[in-house]
Amino acid sequence: MAIEKITSSQVAKLAGVSQSAVSRVFTPGASVSPKTADKVRRAADQLGYRPNVLARSLITGKSRIIGLVVAYLNNQFYPEVLEKLSNGLQAEGYHVLVFMAAQTSNNMDAVLGELLDYQVDGIVLASVAMSSELALRCHAAGVPVVLFNRTQDNDSLSSVTSDNFAGGRKAAVHLAQSGYQRIAYIAGWNGASTQRDREAGFREGLASVGMKLFAREEGDFNFEQAKVAARRMFSVEERPDAVFICNDHMAFAVMDVIRDELGLRIPEDVGVVGYDDVPAAAWGAYKLTTVRQPANRMVQETVNMLMTQITQEDAPPRRLSLDAPLVVRSSSIKP
Template structure:
């Protein structure tokens, strides 16, 4: 069944059928009603991809995700799909490698004439960036920054969060600290690590012991064992995301028998739902996922109007204190 069949049934031109199915197009209500009735009778549904070939715009936003293990990104996808739907857009999900440039799977994204590409903590290779520019497909980095000046970004204030965590641990009387890093090529990880280290050095303490958990549960369990079996075991551990922090609590408590929150403090980052579970009660720095997603959709709409209107936004979070860290030591007056 084609638009031509609908036009014949409704007694209108084929262009009138196209306008009837195009939001905001100029067509009388009488003609629209006739076209929709004919389409319903014939079982006709317009093909959005075919329409994108005609109009040069698909209404589809490609989203590349490399770490579906992290509940923060699962929540982000849920919110993003809902927000895009409310804006009349559709989300198309593409897998991406976590540790390397986002190829080759994301190369397929350009075949769908997407209106924008959102990367959830995924690197953008120089090759794909060049292809996106040639195809006039704007790129938005979510929870990561890029050296490519031709992209937009939305991130949390990683430096402020890391400094706040350092201050909380210092106020709890900790003096031997460790940092569990994610992946070395992640701007998010780099910003948190640098700010945490600088805060400790500024307080007259040594730099933290560094172990890499690679933002994964399994990687964090192995890294926690390495850290907590050292002779100079740290008394506080800041993990670059909650996935790793939850794994660290499990190892510390159930494998090594440590009293988390007294013998060792463990802090995460993101404030995923599991962090609040009583079995974990994880102290963490929250990222405003809802606000970050809303800002992302605003960027997409602006870039659809003007592909060169790149923007960079930093969202503010807050420390959520639970029982996985020592209480703040009161200072004598």
């Protein structure tokens, strides 16, 4: 037996209000008096009424959905950020649709097609780059895009990052001032702006104190590849006495190899600095010195930026780079 679907007109009749009043109550941001809203919600609860969000989107042209694209979640920074972004967007009356994407143009083409099919009102790309061609497609569709923890050479795209260059520089100066002489670097994925800027800042920081990079390996933002990079870097006769690793996720892998496989002491034999300051960095097993990404503010600025571009079609793109402080723990010697 089919169940009768409760309509907004039935809710309006029971609440003693107009059908348009019912619609306003269930439309985020619409103007309605508290008294009317209370009557409508009590009537809706009594009847078991729920508004048809998809039908409303066909009328208004707004889905109230934001597409959130991430490349990987094994880095502990992103699950935390994903939760914060979801909460922040939901507080603005939007629902979040999460898509996973690899760092390839073909994959991004497919993901973007799906996003636009869902009539999303905006897109946040976390740890993912976007080509100029894809950016033009979004612009043509009237869908604003904000890059989170990424930036690129495209003035039409808004972005929110920490100051990766300054963060890398702080790591270099800290290690040099702590007395380390053979300072190395383990890179992330070379296609990422975060990798590029952190390494550039690190090299500039070393140069500012008259030093050069002693050794370099690539971990590709991957836990196992970071272990391989650490084995190559520290299994030689003249090994580094300090290393800056492009993110905490790889830094944990490097620390495991240094201590557990090679029997070296941290920070006496090798000083270690990471980037992100994920919760595990403060755990007793690591106590990692790291550059802290201001995740809460980065998320809030991303949400604000996206809301501005959704409500103001002529809003210019913005690029925001936030200060990232160095947090000194016991994986490095304090100056």
